[in-house]
Amino acid sequence: MITPIALGPHIDYQYGESGRNYPYGASISVHDGSDIVLLDASLGATRPTADLLLLSHYHEDHVVSASTAAADIAVHELDLPAVQSWAGYMKHVGLDPGEWESALQSDFHWSPLPHATAFGSDAVFDVGARTRIRVIPLPGHTPGHCGFLVEPDDVLYLADVDLSSFGPFYGDRSSSLKDTRASLARCAAIEARVYLTFHHKGPYTVRSEFLAALADYIAVLDQRADRVIDLLGKGPRSAANLVGHGVIYRPGRRPGFADEMEARMCQLHLDDLVDRGQALKADGDLYELA
Numbered sequence: 001m002i003t004p005i006a007l008g009p010h011i012d013y014q015y016g017e018s019g020r021n022y023p024y025g026a027s028i029s030v031h032d033g034s035d036i037v038l039l040d041a042s043l044g045a046t047r048p049t050a051d052l053l054l055l056s057h058y059h060e061d062h063v064v065s066a067s068t069a070a071a072d073i074a075v076h077e078l079d080l081p082a083v084q085s086w087a088g089y090m091k092h093v094g095l096d097p098g099e100w101e102s103a104l105q106s107d108f109h110w111s112p113l114p115h116a117t118a119f120g121s122d123a124v125f126d127v128g129a130r131t132r133i134r135v136i137p138l139p140g141h142t143p144g145h146c147g148f149l150v151e152p153d154d155v156l157y158l159a160d161v162d163l164s165s166f167g168p169f170y171g172d173r174s175s176s177l178k179d180t181r182a183s184l185a186r187c188a189a190i191e192a193r194v195y196l197t198f199h200h201k202g203p204y205t206v207r208s209e210f211l212a213a214l215a216d217y218i219a220v221l222d223q224r225a226d227r228v229i230d231l232l233g234k235g236p237r238s239a240a241n242l243v244g245h246g247v248i249y250r251p252g253r254r255p256g257f258a259d260e261m262e263a264r265m266c267q268l269h270l271d272d273l274v275d276r277g278q279a280l281k282a283d284g285d286l287y288e289l290a
């Protein structure tokens with residue numbers, strides 16, 4: 001087990017030997033005196049028993065064994081229904097009930113959190129006498145997806161703005177491409193001493209390196225849009241017809257549910273291209289170049 005890594009006097013993160021790529025991730029603890037607040041609960045990491053668990057969003061890889069992690073659990077109000085019940089989770093993620101429920105229970109120790117409470121976009125949490133956790137709303141990935149700014153350590157935790165080479169994920173029924181773009185622009189505008197993500201990259205302590213990684217991550221959105229335009233150039237297509245052509249997932253690297261998720265993400269790109277005047281709706285669910 002990897003020992004906790006300090007990012008400041010009041011914040012450590014840790015993860016297990018399997019690393020931080022999905023389904024694994026970091027567990028972050030913010031501490032001041034005897035007060036401990038956890039930011040997300042990941043698979044494979046040990047973690048201290050906390051007073052409060054703040055969730056960046058509802059996804060299964062961030063709520064591992066959450067019911068036993070802390071006395072109190074809170075999540076942004078827009079993601080609350082998705083942690084309180086299985087029906088709420090399925091509604092947000094947009095999958096049909098099926099094997100996924102038992103996989104979530106066995107792989108992520110998922111269980112509903114009916115006692116979880118909601119916080120708003122302006123919430124600030126005090127930890128001990130000197131430390132604060134400021135909510136930074138970063139919607140798009142999920143409606144209630146948030147980062148957290150830990151003060152005075154000046155550490156910005158970006159959760160699933162993970163800066164991976166895959167790029168941003170917005171394949172849930174409740175995801176938004178428009179909000180994703182706005183949130184990524186917001187990330188670039190916040191200055192901090194350290195930038196940490198849940199998966200993959202960082203922490204970054206040099207702002208220019210963080211901004212370069214963020215720019216590459218944002219550029220993936222345009223690369224995906226360009227691939228959609230290329231495919232529409234060969235004739236009208238629906239979102240379903242775009243699946244399997246490398247818009248989102250590279251050939252040979254398709255996780256479970258990839259088709260459904262890719263169709264949804266392609267649909268958001270089609271809508272976006274229509275908004276930008278680059279594509280038009282044709283017959284039925286087909287789109288063509290403007």
Ligand SMILES: [Zn+2]
Pocket residue numbers: 057059141160
């Ligand atoms: Zn996520």
Ligand SMILES: [Zn+2]
Pocket residue numbers: 022025059061062160198199
């Ligand atoms: Zn995640």
